[in-house]
Amino acid sequence: MPQGLRRALVAAAVLGGALLAAPAAWAAEKPTAEDCLACHADRDLKRETPRPGRPVSLFVDGAALKGSAHGGLDCLTCHTTATAPHERLPRVRCADCHAAVPGGLAGGAHGSRRAQARAPAPTCTACHGTHDVRPAAALSIDTCATCHAAQVRQYRESIHGTSRGRGDSEAATCRSCHGAAHGLRAKSDPRAPTYHLNLPRTCATCHADPELAKRHNIAVGAVYQLYMDSIHGRAVTRSGLLVAANCSDCHGAHDIKPRTEPTSRVFRASIPVTCGACHAGVLAEYVQSIHGREAARGNAGAPVCTDCHSAHQIRRTEAAPWQLDVIRECGTCHAESLRTYRDTFHGKVTTLGLARVAKCADCHGSHTIQPASDPRSTIATANLVATCRQCHPAATPKFTEFQPHADPTNRARFPGLYYSWLFMTLLLVGTFSFFGLHTLLWLPRSLAERLGRRRSGAPPEP
């Protein structure tokens, strides 16, 4: 080989080496994704943590990253200080780009110190992932289930959850009631949509719409409007009472089920217990009563709380309108008793809107109601005088022989009354028949008499 050629080859080699080495020197400052994955594509790449035996994986799934919301970004966008190779990097600050969000998180329950101290903590990555970053729209109930597993399990069995499962896009999810995750407030926070006093309005975002009720076969269309006018609704929204029932007190929250399901809190047989959660004293009376005992026996005809008080239109029982309306309610089962009651002074006056006279419950009691055969009954013979004396202070045992549910057409049960009624009826029919005929016969003669008088211009001489 000639001397000149050798020199040229060495020079080329040196130059070539230098050319090859130059990019490597640049990469040492700004590594590419390729550089990073050179190490991080290793599935077994781990970092030791203070807790022995619980190392943290440092594996990065390059394909997942490419397919993620951050697929267009390179590693350094987030890991701004990374070099290759590198020591442990500082925590990625999502807020550098997503400035608007973390502030909200800090203000909400998920950003609270208590939540952040939990493991796993509701950090950005806990919900959105790390390299497989999912946008909010891609997050599902499963994300919430990571921490709130019990609630999500209940939800999945609820009417909202099962409807969602069937593909009903209108059914509520976590966010429908709790709001977006970043600013989410605990239900103890007066600003939370799930706060006791705010919940009715939150449920109303869907359930105030009669069209929605129609679409979903919900029996009560204007449920929100009815509730807001009820004693519970007024107590919550006007008086701001935390102890007054809101939607979830009766229906449950995550476990809301339609009233047709036996596990529902508003299933017919469960209603006394549901109401009794607050009205414990009334429940204790009711279960002893004939209505309560029959309902417990499974008698579908026995009234539960809502049969008399309604569900969403519950009104003050001291007020006359309710006291008068509930008479009709008793009559839906006790039709014959209502009919005979309406024949009495009591029944007629209440029909006209005066609640001061005896109504069903004034004599029979309400939650403590018992049949007359029961010695505890207010209409048991031994208690009748005291019952009548509530309104008629001078009532005597003889006074209680009045029949408040008499049927004058029933000869077997009320013979004296039957014959009085028969006599009066015959008297009326007889009198009106006799004089009706008398008048009809007289009319043409009287007409002729008048015409005759007019024609002659003088009274006819007798």
Add this chain to the structure above:
Amino acid sequence: MSDPGRYYFRFNLYHRILHGMVIVSFLGLALTGLPLKFAHTGWGAGLSHALGGPFTTGYLHRLFAIVTFIYFGLHLGYVARLVLRRRPGVFWGPDSMVPQPHDLVQFSQHVRYFLGLGPRPRFGRWAYWEKFDYWAVFWGVAIIGGSGLLLWFPTFFARSLPGWIFNVAIIVHSDEALLAVGFIFTIHFFNGHLRPEKFPMDPVIFTGRVSEEDWRHEHPEEYERLRREGRLAEVAADPPPLWMRNFSRVVGFSALAIGMILVWLIIMTALG
């Protein structure tokens, strides 16, 4: 020939005042009582409401009941006074309200007349239907008033009477009231006012005066009897003054209208 301008007294002022009390209290009792009996109807509830609701109508009903008891007492006092003054013919005779054999005879004559089989009977001071009207009110006040008192003071009467008496009282009070209202507003109105000879109304109960022509037509036997006995001058009257005739019309037509509206409502309700 009779003079249409000549008038005679048929009712004295006492009679007229008492009948005025009957009209006012009867209409008042009907207006305040029927809404309770027909509480289940729209017009019953509406009338009750218009009169101030069930409490007020109940109050007014008792007030008119007191008026009824007063005129009933005044009438009994009037009869007692006639008896004490040994006025003849209170309980028997042509001026008595007590039904007598000639009433039965005149009734059968009247029916024959209706059927075109005989002449119009010559009625005396009180025709048989007028006596019936009188006794209907007498019986009605006693029965309705008595049962009403039972229902007004139940605990007082229950000291001596069994409680089921109030069940009977409710039926009797209500049905007898229906009878009274139905009878007065149809039969009495027809007999006394609406029948063609008297249509549209006979003001005699307000003016107390009857023209000779009407008297001789309605009560020929009485007229003849008094003429025979030369007592016509005793009952001679001046023609009713204009104010009295106007008063008759206003009160009479109001009562007729109220009565006929009520009876129409009752009939419509009964026909359902």
